[in-house]
Amino acid sequence: MTEEVIDVIEISNGSAKLSRELLDSCIHCGLCLPACPTYLATGREMESPRGRIYLLSKWQEEGGELAPRAIEHLESCLGCLGCQTACPSGVKYEAILDQARPHLAARRNWLTRQIMRFGFSQILPNYGRLKILGFLLRLVQTLKLDSFVAKLPWIAHGPPIFRKVADFQMFTPTVVKHLPLPKKSWKAGAKIGSAKLFSGCVMDIFYNHVNHAALRLMVRQGTVVEVPAQTCCGALAFHAGELDIATALAKQNIDLFAQSDDHIVVTSAGCGAMLKHYEQLLAADPVYKEQARSFSQRVQDLSENLALGNFPDMTGTSQSHMVYHAACHLAHAQGVRVQPQDLLSTVAASTGAHLYDLPEAEHCCGSAGIYNLLNTSLSLKVLDRKMNFIEESGADVVVTSNPGCLLQLEAGVKARGLNVKVKHLAEALDDAFAN
Ligand code: SF4
Ligand code: SF4
Incomplete structure (x- = not known):
C-alpha cells in the first residue's frame, strides 16, 4: 500500500501557518468559479475561491493585520469544497481553509x-x-x-x-420526542459483521428518528450495531477555527472508540467528514498520530456501509418523485457519490418511486454548519438557487445526508409553501419497508 501524503496543520502560537506552496498552486484560471455558490450568488470575484486565495496570498506576502473587508470575504466562504472538486490543477482548497480559519477566529469579536x-x-x-x-x-x-x-x-x-x-x-427544525438509541441491536440469524454507530450531537437531538432508521437498516442487513459512549466530533469548532476545542474532542473520540476495530458508521455527512479528517488534524501529534490515522480509516458514511449489503426484501410501494441533494461534506469532502445514488435507485426499482437528477445537485444549499446563522443573508441567496432547481424538478421528496442540509432545505420548503418532504437517506430507505 502506498503511503498517502497528509497535509499537516502546523500550529504556531496557537494558530496555523499559511503554506506558500499551497497558495502558489492556484494558477488563477477561474475554472472553479461556476462551482462556487457564493460567487454565483454575488457575482463578485472576492466571493470566489480564486479571490479568496488571492486575498490570503497577498496577506501572507505583506504580513500585518488582515483587512476587515478581506476577513468578510473569507468568512463568507461556505467551506463547501465545490471549488476543490472543480479545480483541474488540484489546488487543495480545504488545506488552505484549514490554515486560514484559526486566523479568522482570532480576529472575531x-x-x-x-x-x-x-x-x-x-x-x-x-x-x-x-x-x-x-x-x-x-x-x-x-x-x-x-x-x-x-x-x-x-x-x-x-x-x-x-x-x-x-x-x-x-432554521430550527421541528424537534420530535427523543427516544434513546439501544446500546446494542442485532437480528437473530446470520451475522454479516459488526459496527459502531456514531450518532452525533445535533443529529441525534434534532433528527433522532434518522439514527433509529439507520439502526434498523443496518440490523436488517445482519450487522450487529453498538452505540458506544462518544462525544461531539468537533466539526463546528474546527470550521470556526477553534482548533484547541476540535483537537481535544478528536482525542476523546479516538480514546472512546479504541476498544474495537469495527467500522464507525456515521449518519451525518458533516460529522463523517470531520471524523475522517482526524488523520490530518492530528498528523503532527506524536502521541495520537497513528491512532488518528487508524480511527479515520475505520469511518464510513451510512451509505458506504449499507452499499456493502443488499435489501432483497424491499417490498413497499411509492409514487414519489425523488431528487437527491448531495451534501458537500459527503460528495466533496469524503468523495462519497455513487453509494447514495445506488441505494436510491434500489428504492426506485423496488417501490415504483421515480428518481430524477437535480441540476447542481452537488452545490451547497447554504447551510454549512452555523453559516446560515452567521451569514444569513448570503445563506438565503444560496438556498434560493437550490430551491429554484428543486421547485422546477417537480419533486415531492428531496433526499440528503446531513442534518444541516435537512434543516436548511426544510426552511426553504417552508418559506415557499411547497408540498415537498425533505428526508435523510436513512428515512428514504427505511420508508421503502414501511408500506
Ligand atoms: S483554485 Fe484551481 S480552478 Fe480555481 S482559479 Fe485556482 S487553479 Fe483555477
Ligand atoms: S469552499 Fe465553497 S464557498 Fe468557499 S470558495 Fe470554495 S466553492 Fe466557494
Whole structure:
C-alpha cells in the first residue's frame, strides 16, 4: 500500500501557518468559479475561491493585520469544497481553509467568540445539556412561542442581534420526542459483521428518528450495531477555527472508540467528514498520530456501509418523485457519490418511486454548519438557487445526508409553501419497508 501524503496543520502560537506552496498552486484560471455558490450568488470575484486565495496570498506576502473587508470575504466562504472538486490543477482548497480559519477566529469579536466557544466546548459535547436544550426547544415549539416572538415588530425589525432570534426560528427544525438509541441491536440469524454507530450531537437531538432508521437498516442487513459512549466530533469548532476545542474532542473520540476495530458508521455527512479528517488534524501529534490515522480509516458514511449489503426484501410501494441533494461534506469532502445514488435507485426499482437528477445537485444549499446563522443573508441567496432547481424538478421528496442540509432545505420548503418532504437517506430507505 502506498503511503498517502497528509497535509499537516502546523500550529504556531496557537494558530496555523499559511503554506506558500499551497497558495502558489492556484494558477488563477477561474475554472472553479461556476462551482462556487457564493460567487454565483454575488457575482463578485472576492466571493470566489480564486479571490479568496488571492486575498490570503497577498496577506501572507505583506504580513500585518488582515483587512476587515478581506476577513468578510473569507468568512463568507461556505467551506463547501465545490471549488476543490472543480479545480483541474488540484489546488487543495480545504488545506488552505484549514490554515486560514484559526486566523479568522482570532480576529472575531470577543463576545461572539466566547459565546461560540462556550457552545462548542460546553453544550455540543455534553449530551445531558443538549437533551435539555432539545426538550426546551420542543416545549417552545409546541406552545408556538418561537413564531410569536419572531413576529414581534421589535424583533423582526429591530437591531441585527434581535433579528437573529427570527433567523434561529427559521432554521430550527421541528424537534420530535427523543427516544434513546439501544446500546446494542442485532437480528437473530446470520451475522454479516459488526459496527459502531456514531450518532452525533445535533443529529441525534434534532433528527433522532434518522439514527433509529439507520439502526434498523443496518440490523436488517445482519450487522450487529453498538452505540458506544462518544462525544461531539468537533466539526463546528474546527470550521470556526477553534482548533484547541476540535483537537481535544478528536482525542476523546479516538480514546472512546479504541476498544474495537469495527467500522464507525456515521449518519451525518458533516460529522463523517470531520471524523475522517482526524488523520490530518492530528498528523503532527506524536502521541495520537497513528491512532488518528487508524480511527479515520475505520469511518464510513451510512451509505458506504449499507452499499456493502443488499435489501432483497424491499417490498413497499411509492409514487414519489425523488431528487437527491448531495451534501458537500459527503460528495466533496469524503468523495462519497455513487453509494447514495445506488441505494436510491434500489428504492426506485423496488417501490415504483421515480428518481430524477437535480441540476447542481452537488452545490451547497447554504447551510454549512452555523453559516446560515452567521451569514444569513448570503445563506438565503444560496438556498434560493437550490430551491429554484428543486421547485422546477417537480419533486415531492428531496433526499440528503446531513442534518444541516435537512434543516436548511426544510426552511426553504417552508418559506415557499411547497408540498415537498425533505428526508435523510436513512428515512428514504427505511420508508421503502414501511408500506
Ligand atoms: S483554485 Fe484551481 S480552478 Fe480555481 S482559479 Fe485556482 S487553479 Fe483555477
Ligand atoms: S469552499 Fe465553497 S464557498 Fe468557499 S470558495 Fe470554495 S466553492 Fe466557494
